[in-house]
Amino acid sequence: MDLSVLVQLLLNGVVIGVIYALVAMGLSLIFGVLEIVNFAHGEFYMLGAMLAYFLSAGMGLGYWPTVLMVTALAASLGYVLYEALLVSLRGESFERSILLTLGLSMVLQNGAVFLFTTTPRMMLTGLTYRNVTVGDVRVSVLRLFALGLGLTAFAALYLILYRTRVGKAMRGVAQNREAALMVGIDPRAVSRLAVAIGIGLSGLAGAALAPVYAVHPLMGFSFVFKAFAIIIIGGLGHISGAAIAAVALGILESLVGGVLPLVMVDALAFIAMIAILLFRPQGLFGRGVRV
Amino acid sequence: MLKMRLILAAATLAALALHAFARADDKPIIIGSSIPLTGGVAAFGQHSRWGAELALAEANAAGGVLGRKLEIDFQDNRCNPAEAVKSVTQMLATKKYVAILDGLCSSVVLAIMPLIERAGVPLVVANASATSIAEKSGVGGNKWTFKVNPTDGSMLDALIGWLHKDGKANNIAFLGEDTDFGRAGSTGLENALGKRKLKLATVDFYQKGTADFTAVFTKIKAKKPAQLALYAVDADFQNAIRQWYGLGGGVPLTGRVLVDQVPKEIMESGFLDGTTSVQPYDPSVDTAANKAFVETFKKLHNVPPILISFESYETTKVLIDAIRRAGSADPAAIRDALVTTKLPSMLGTTIEFDDHNLAHNNAIILTIKGGKVVIVGLSKT
Numbered sequence: 001m002d003l004s005v006l007v008q009l010l011l012n013g014v015v016i017g018v019i020y021a022l023v024a025m026g027l028s029l030i031f032g033v034l035e036i037v038n039f040a041h042g043e044f045y046m047l048g049a050m051l052a053y054f055l056s057a058g059m060g061l062g063y064w065p066t067v068l069m070v071t072a073l074a075a076s077l078g079y080v081l082y083e084a085l086l087v088s089l090r091g092e093s094f095e096r097s098i099l100l101t102l103g104l105s106m107v108l109q110n111g112a113v114f115l116f117t118t119t120p121r122m123m124l125t126g127l128t129y130r131n132v133t134v135g136d137v138r139v140s141v142l143r144l145f146a147l148g149l150g151l152t153a154f155a156a157l158y159l160i161l162y163r164t165r166v167g168k169a170m171r172g173v174a175q176n177r178e179a180a181l182m183v184g185i186d187p188r189a190v191s192r193l194a195v196a197i198g199i200g201l202s203g204l205a206g207a208a209l210a211p212v213y214a215v216h217p218l219m220g221f222s223f224v225f226k227a228f229a230i231i232i233i234g235g236l237g238h239i240s241g242a243a244i245a246a247v248a249l250g251i252l253e254s255l256v257g258g259v260l261p262l263v264m265v266d267a268l269a270f271i272a273m274i275a276i277l278l279f280r281p282q283g284l285f286g287r288g289v290r291v
Numbered sequence: 292m293l294k295m296r297l298i299l300a301a302a303t304l305a306a307l308a309l310h311a312f313a314r315a316d317d318k319p320i321i322i323g324s325s326i327p328l329t330g331g332v333a334a335f336g337q338h339s340r341w342g343a344e345l346a347l348a349e350a351n352a353a354g355g356v357l358g359r360k361l362e363i364d365f366q367d368n369r370c371n372p373a374e375a376v377k378s379v380t381q382m383l384a385t386k387k388y389v390a391i392l393d394g395l396c397s398s399v400v401l402a403i404m405p406l407i408e409r410a411g412v413p414l415v416v417a418n419a420s421a422t423s424i425a426e427k428s429g430v431g432g433n434k435w436t437f438k439v440n441p442t443d444g445s446m447l448d449a450l451i452g453w454l455h456k457d458g459k460a461n462n463i464a465f466l467g468e469d470t471d472f473g474r475a476g477s478t479g480l481e482n483a484l485g486k487r488k489l490k491l492a493t494v495d496f497y498q499k500g501t502a503d504f505t506a507v508f509t510k511i512k513a514k515k516p517a518q519l520a521l522y523a524v525d526a527d528f529q530n531a532i533r534q535w536y537g538l539g540g541g542v543p544l545t546g547r548v549l550v551d552q553v554p555k556e557i558m559e560s561g562f563l564d565g566t567t568s569v570q571p572y573d574p575s576v577d578t579a580a581n582k583a584f585v586e587t588f589k590k591l592h593n594v595p596p597i598l599i600s601f602e603s604y605e606t607t608k609v610l611i612d613a614i615r616r617a618g619s620a621d622p623a624a625i626r627d628a629l630v631t632t633k634l635p636s637m638l639g640t641t642i643e644f645d646d647h648n649l650a651h652n653n654a655i656i657l658t659i660k661g662g663k664v665v666i667v668g669l670s671k672t
Contacts, residue, residue: 005513008538012505110329118333120526122533122554129556131537140537213502214529218331222500257506258513262497263469265506 004136009258010251015143017250018150019209023223024230024242025157026201032174032237033194036089039101042224043108044199048074048206049215050112053123056210063125063142067149067207074203078196086195087188112217120214128211146208153204154243157197161239170194174237229269233276235286245284319360320620322610323388325378325403326395330369331500332525335599339395339418340365341592342603345584350611357620361611363392370395372402379403383410389620390415390610393603397421397471400436408433413613413626415439417606418599420446420547420571421475429647437629437648439606440571443472443479445672446547446654450569451483453656453670454545459518459567460484462492463545464511466504466531467522469496476522476546492516501527504534512540518567520546528552536562543567543659550657550664551597559662566659572598572638573655573666580637601637609634609642609650638669 027041052070055061061069085104089097122128130141161167172180173190181187213219230249234241249269257265276283324343327336347361355361366382368375375394382388383406390413394400400419404427407414414436416424422444428436454460465480467473477494484490493514495507508531511519521544523531528549535544536557543565550558550568557563574585574595584604588596596604609632614620617628634642638653645651653669 002513005509008509009506012503012509016503016505113329113333117337118329118331118525120334120529122529124556129536129560131539133539138537138539143537214526216331216526218500219502219526222502254506254509258510262466262495262501262504262507266498266501 002136005258008137009254011137011139013251013254014247015139015147015250016254017247018147018154019205020223020226020230020250021243021246022150022153022201022205022208024227024234024246025154025239026198026205027224027227028231028234028237028239028242029157029170029194029201030198031231032239033170034086034089034097034191035094035237036086036097036101037094037228038198039098039224040105040108041101041198041202041227042220042222043105043112044074044077044202044220045206045209045223046112046215046217046220047077047108048203049123049210049213049219050116050206050217051203052207052210053121053215056123056125057121063127063145063211066123066210067204070207071200071204074206075196075200077203078199079192081199082192082195086191109217109221116217118216118218120216122214123210125211140212142211146212149204149208153201157201157239160197166190166193226269229273231283232273233269233284235283238283238285241283241285317359319362320356320389320614321387322361322363322390322392322607323379323382324363324365324392325368325375325382325399326365326393327370328365328367330367330371332370332396334525335418335597336367336370336395338597338600339393339603341588342417342596342600342605343392343607345588345591345600346604346607346611350608356611356615357618359620361614363607364388368394368396368399370399372396372398375399376402376406379406383407383412388412389614389622390625392607392610393417394419395599397424397475400424401427401471404428404433404436408435411435412622413437413610413629415606415610415629417602419472421471422479423471423475425647425649428649429645432647434648435626437609437644437650439609439642439650439652440602441652441654441672442649443475443547444482445651446569446571447476447479448483448486449654449670449672450545450567450656451480451487453569453668454567455487455489460487460489462517463520464493464495464514464516464518465491465520465522465546466495466497466507466511467520468499468524468527470499472524473522476520480520480546491520497523497527499527502530504531505538508535508538508540512538516542518543518545520544521548522546524549529554532557536560550659558659558664561662563659564661567667568657569670570598570655570657571652572596572601573657573664574601575664575666576638576655576669578637578639580635584637605636605642640671 055066127141131138169185169190173187230246231242234245253265326339366378395418397419416438420443422442467476545567548568613628617624642650654672656668
């Protein structure tokens, strides 16, 4: 294989991997703190992209204000979602959480189809058709922005979790909710914040990718299943594990897709997930203690 | 007195019977249609519906057929064969539909063909393009299925013939969705090239709904094909075309490229110059009937018709013509009338079915020159 082709495939893989990580980290955070598998997570990514499209095309907002506004609105939505729906759920009502989030996913997806139709839309910015070219290797500027946003989000989340009191509280609630309560941590406030950050990350992913991929109500569906596989591979509730697994999967998919038939690529995440479940059920980075 | 009462009762009964008879005769003729109204290709389903409704509105405005109004009952199949089997089974069970129109997706049509055959109700296909639909219809096969739009095989044969005469049919890479539509595209191209002792350079399929094509495009680009045949629709097409542009694909596209859906910026950049496409329709076809159709459609929906709307419009007209000539709303009589169809098409030919119940309308050969789509010819399929 030509070196430039290999570099192109690696670069494509890193970008896709970081995009996966943006969605998977939020999912992992919510599971880590609340022990809830959020089946509606992909729909928040879709709503983020839809909102970005309407803010940009309808209100003429630029790329960066759109990204900031969508992330803030998505985090607020997460805050409301927790108080309105998720507050009554605990780890022991796992089946209820699945039914609730699955139902929410259907309502959001079909609501978006009803309101916006399935016609694909594209968020156009002044950079939509701009590329960075080095030799034979090309990458669009907006993909590089998505890459930068993903890395920044990961760094910020890592700092919050491991360098702040709030992060310590989140990890405490994730490890033992009752013990956290006994030492004066409010599990409800911490859980609310975790959901707000998780949904905020989904919104950020949607806004970052709205100018990269076509925006339509069904776009979240395929992403969320891959994100589930990623958080299982990385270790349920392990944020860094999810991020590393996402980037590794992105690179693997790109390299395999560059050599083997593309239809085989989609199976990779699930083959890896099954292998992990068979040989290391706690995931690559899982140690039984989450977040 | 008794005699008087008997006469009155008889008169009342007669009046009621006459009224009931008159009401039965006034009942509309109902056509069933199973199309994707939700799901990934709902936008196409909407155009299919608009096309069929326009043909129906015109027929009803002219007094209907057999003195009765026509109606279409649209049901959603999400472009999913299982959903289509469910909705069509329910439609057929009610026995009120004189024919089933379309299905839109090839996989859907192939799934419902056995149902309509068992029920003895004609299925008139407008949009699904898989060659296997025609292969399984007519002589030695399903006598209830009629396909008005051309097959992929016949259209691609016309396109490859066109390219081959200029020596441009060599070294074509193929990328298509992993559905009956995409598979029919690759088979059609392989057959058309095979007739000219040529082969596809590479063949790749992707899962419908794939958002990222960068890996497969990097692979295809590295193989340096002369052209890329892209079989993608809707959001997949939008993602693919932008990513091909983003990676600087460097070669024109061919096959059934949706030239009318290429983003303006990419089209005007000249990046796709040299692209050739074969389509069953283009709104710029220069016939009086087509101009009138485009104008009416735009007035109604504020958007020009696409090939789906055209196909559904013309196919519905074929079905209405068959009902009229059948002289009855009996499905078997309508099927017999469909066999002898001779209806002028907006594309300048006469729609007639061959032994496989397949019509052979003109296909439009398009090319992109200087960032604009140009019709370079019509070719009989």
